[in-house]
Amino acid sequence: MSSALSDRPGPDVHNRILDAAETLVQTRGVAGLTLEAAARLAGVSKGGLLYHFASKEALLDAALKRLSEYFRTEFETCVAAQPEGPGRVARSMIAWAFGEDEMACDERDERAAAVYLAAFHHDPALLDPIRAVYVTLRQAVLADGLPPGAGAAIMAAGDGAFMSRIFQLYAMSPEERRAIAAALSRLLEPLP
Amino acid sequence: MSSALSDRPGPDVHNRILDAAETLVQTRGVAGLTLEAAARLAGVSKGGLLYHFASKEALLDAALKRLSEYFRTEFETCVAAQPEGPGRVARSMIAWAFGEDEMACDERDERAAAVYLAAFHHDPALLDPIRAVYVTLRQAVLADGLPPGAGAAIMAAGDGAFMSRIFQLYAMSPEERRAIAAALSRLLEPLP
DNA sequence: GCTACTATACCGGCCGGACGGTTTTCTTCA
């Protein structure tokens, strides 16, 4: 009777519902995320959804926490892939935001945008988990052994690219991404 | 009978309504912008508002067009204030986004954020006027006589700072702003 | 008599959430 994704009780209904919510925001906008729609897409009744998430707020909160956790771990592996030394975190950020794997960036950013927007619309305080991520990120950038401002500038550039995708202000070609990465890399060099 | 702003028929009810709409989004979030509330805050009846703006969409469209126009002219004067030569547009962007006049930036960004979010929530296509602004901006950056990617990187950094304010992810101190501006200025120098 | 409104009443639609049931799964103990 269910019309989506998976009929079997499925591994972790929890995550299936969160996925459905994200997909809905991506395809129909923030207003398209309703409990009923999310439930249907997840192959669950509305009552069933409310059994797992007591309210829309709880649902969004869970989505945001899952996203933050995902970001934390993925960025950590991204840092681990960079050679040690000054500017390690900043280099990771450049790779993270302007790296070669464009498809991965796109998908990740779109999911993130969906969760951001939906959560923010419901209650700006729901973004707190992300704010916590930013706190640790900014601390890491400060201790990165770079000229002052360089790390923060790189971080801001990454966020800007993210925003251009959130609101679909403009699209960047792979060459442009590479050029930006190259330009930002100049900030990694010590001051003359 | 009106309870806000100005009782007199006022200079330009049009703009008074748009101001009220922006204020509402800033103080009560996107969901707080309703036709009734906007009308009340502007000191106008709901019918009166609908006399000026036939629908909520028309209201948001007008708000966004006003904002785009404001951006266009203000940024033009910002460019005019910079000395000529390569990197003029990029320098203007640094001044625009990380300049000294913090209060002005804050106020402008908050107004912009409110309009962005409300319009995007109603219908992403409403952002088209802003997208048009970005098109001309990007063209200007391309013809700026800078190493490839430098202008785009600076523009992205400005947008990132804007986003951190939209979602209140973190606040930057004046020193941090100055440091970022200094770091970005390194990108203006010709490649060695 | 036309413009620029005010004031009020109303409609249709939608959404979050509550609620009362029902089925499935696990546990317990004779």
Next chain:
DNA sequence: TGAAGAAAACCGTCCGGCCGGTATAGTAGC
């Protein structure tokens, strides 16, 4: 081993409220 009861995991419906938009009747000033 298997019956029985408890707990978990759902289902489907209904309700109250709000919002965008329409309609209508009236009015103040030029």
